Amino acid sequence: MKISRIDQYAPKIRTRLIKITTDNGLEGWGETTLEGKPKSTWAAVEELADYLIGKDPLTIEHHWQHIYHSAFFRGGNVLMSALAGIDQALWDIAGKYYEVPAYKLMGNSTRDRIRVYAHWGIEDLTEQGLERSRDRLEHLQKNGYTAFKSGIAGKWRPHEPPSRIDQFVKTAYMMREWVGDDVDLFFDFHGKMTPSLAIEICNEIKGMRPGFVEEPIPQENKDSLEIVSRAVPFPIATGERLLSRWEFREILESNSVAFIQPDVAHCGGISELRRIASMAEVYYVHVAPHCAIGPVAFSSCLQVDACTPNFFIQEQVDAGLGNGLLQSDWVVKDGYIELPKGHGLGINIDQDAACRTLEFEGPELGGDEWFHEDGSVADW
Numbered sequence: 282m283k284i285s286r287i288d289q290y291a292p293k294i295r296t297r298l299i300k301i302t303t304d305n306g307l308e309g310w311g312e313t314t315l316e317g318k319p320k321s322t323w324a325a326v327e328e329l330a331d332y333l334i335g336k337d338p339l340t341i342e343h344h345w346q347h348i349y350h351s352a353f354f355r356g357g358n359v360l361m362s363a364l365a366g367i368d369q370a371l372w373d374i375a376g377k378y379y380e381v382p383a384y385k386l387m388g389n390s391t392r393d394r395i396r397v398y399a400h401w402g403i404e405d406l407t408e409q410g411l412e413r414s415r416d417r418l419e420h421l422q423k424n425g426y427t428a429f430k431s432g433i434a435g436k437w438r439p440h441e442p443p444s445r446i447d448q449f450v451k452t453a454y455m456m457r458e459w460v461g462d463d464v465d466l467f468f469d470f471h472g473k474m475t476p477s478l479a480i481e482i483c484n485e486i487k488g489m490r491p492g493f494v495e496e497p498i499p500q501e502n503k504d505s506l507e508i509v510s511r512a513v514p515f516p517i518a519t520g521e522r523l524l525s526r527w528e529f530r531e532i533l534e535s536n537s538v539a540f541i542q543p544d545v546a547h548c549g550g551i552s553e554l555r556r557i558a559s560m561a562e563v564y565y566v567h568v569a570p571h572c573a574i575g576p577v578a579f580s581s582c583l584q585v586d587a588c589t590p591n592f593f594i595q596e597q598v599d600a601g602l603g604n605g606l607l608q609s610d611w612v613v614k615d616g617y618i619e620l621p622k623g624h625g626l627g628i629n630i631d632q633d634a635a636c637r638t639l640e641f642e643g644p645e646l647g648g649d650e651w652f653h654e655d656g657s658v659a660d661w
């Protein structure tokens with residue numbers, strides 16, 4: 282069996298897909314969506330296709346090593362996202378070839394079902410804002426969710442007055458009151474805080490018992506994260522913007538996080554997510570894979586979640602369930618998704634919906650222009 286063609290598609294906003302086809306007609310799908318740099322990753326896949334055409338798709342590890350090591354300049358989010366999509370597609374082919382879900386080729390399942398969380402929060406305290414939040418919560422609970430994560434709205438300067446902080450703290454406590462004590466609530470600071478502001482806010486919300494705060498500060502400086510972690514009385518999570526084992530090594534060795542969140546579409550694919558999770562196990566760190574894009578990346582996460590002993594919970598945005606690209610959507614029940622049963626990634630792509638490339642206007646994949654009131658650049 283040989284790889285005979287590689288195609289790319291952009292069928293939806295925030296969704297870039299790769300399809301690898303073999304000479305005996307198997308098709309493997311992967312997702313290469315890279316927020317802010319979609320054209321760069323598209324070009325990287327085209328370059329890598331020259332190497333892959335004519336090769337055996339089943340030597341996944343060998344191709345991963347070749348793609349990672351053959352370029353003198355390694356890593357970076359463009360190459361790693363392209364490699365991630367290719368790796369997903371090769372695991373999809375392998376599962377279809379051996380007629381099993383991909384996780385069965387990685388030691389089989391370590392659990393019976395996969396816990397997921399949805400995005401929900403209280404963005405503003407106006408009457409309309411509260412009504413929107415209540416409606417969304419009701420909708421999600423009706424659809425089986427028992428765990429939620431909220432972002433932290435707006436731009437944040439190095440210092441904010443008490444009224445700004447108090448408003449966020451009030452919403453956090455209100456969320457706990459609305460859902461009760463049996464529900465997991467997480468917060469994502471999106472790397473928008475300085476260490477001192479993050480420590481101040483985390484200490485203010487500790488009484489509502491968050492499961493973790495994600496990216497309390499930007500991801501580049503693990504020493505600063507260690508300072509935050511030591512001063513915060515509940516778990517810290519990070520890692521959606523870290524790539525490969527080599528970037529996770531430093532975070533793990535600093536013992537500053539309880540949860541890591543590698544992204545299967547950026548960190549190097551199913552193969553690398555699995556290896557990062559194994560490294561984390563040594564540090565008693567659990568894995569909550571990041572996934573804020575489309576259903577192919579989400580389905581790839583489920584394969585790793587199924588066979589990873591130190592898996593904690595899977596992030597899921599609404600688009601991850603299917604978004605019109607799968608013949609049938611993933612279903613959440615009592616907070617869980619059943620183990621995938623289909624071969625490969627366990628999905629059947631809707632070819633009519635997926636095999637097309639639309640033009641999108643504006644900063645469709647992040648990288649928006651976002652400034653403070655004095656004109657300086659803000660983290661978004």
Ligand SMILES: [Mg+2]
Nearest residue numbers: 469471495521
């Ligand atoms: Mg995040």
